[in-house]
Amino acid sequence: MQRSSNTNILDRPLGRGGGRGGDGNVSLSAFAYLYSELVQYHQGRVASISELERRLESAGYGVGLKVLELLAYRSREAKRETRLMSILHFVSSSVWKALFGKAADSLERSIDHADEFMIVDYEPITSTFVSVPSDFGQLSVDAYISGIIAGVLDGAGFTARVTAHSVTMEEGEKPVSTSSSAASTPLPRKEKAVFLVKFAQEVLARDAALER
């Protein structure tokens, strides 16, 4: 199919889904294949587990920056987030909805540390089709998503360190199936993904000053 367009990219409408037509969705299997290739590509080139996680994070960082600008523009409101809680809500609802089709399952504040927050997702698409062998230790391939979160927060001026952890789900804690998603859950998961967000000190200081 020939698609030689003479129009400049700056002239084409931004629209929903970037001109694919329809609702701008990409098939889950296409993404899963692409992502598994991405992971395997890096796996063959790194010397350690943490290096692999770092590479996945930096791959997601660029996505986060672009998603931030795109979603802010699409909302047509000409407003930016200046408070900590509002940017966290923006990440856990708007960013999640735009990327994964549903809001994050929960946003929590850590009791022990005032600068730590947790975003929980029961079914992150990056690790749904990935199995980590036991000799890889604590590797979480959701490092890509934590890179996205870090990109969004950093771009907006809230520098933070974001890490992904797989936490075993407690008894009776089951993912609520949303009626809007037509995809059936492929495998019952035993672990949920928790993204730990730790903000830099000056961000907290600035936010406290704005409180007054």
Place this chain on the structure above:
Amino acid sequence: MTSTAPTMLFVIVGKNEPLYEAEFNKAVGSAAADSVSRQNYFVLHSALDLVEKAAWTTSNMYLKVVDKVNNQQVSTFLTAGNIKFMLLHAGRSEDAIRNFFIEVYELYVKLSMNPFYKFDSPITSESFDTRVRALARRYVS
């Protein structure tokens, strides 16, 4: 007393350095015009501190006029990623400038969707430059 339209300076500033600069209505040739250009750059850069201060007090992207020097004013627009669009002008209507900024913002978002464009790096695209100048002619002069 000149009757030519006053020069306006538009700069896009990232976290560390200017990413894009454009002068509009520049008077051609004369030596006086050059020193005016340099002074314009100076005024715009000195307004950066005021922009930083104002940035966290409001959640609006359009910050209106942040600095006044002689008869010139600096208007600013902040994107969601804290990239600053700054325009040095001699009194244009706020609405016209706001519309100009919003149109440039749309161009900027389309440019940043390019996977090869690194965030916060200088903008070298010629088509971006042409379109910004066309927008300036339409909205602010």
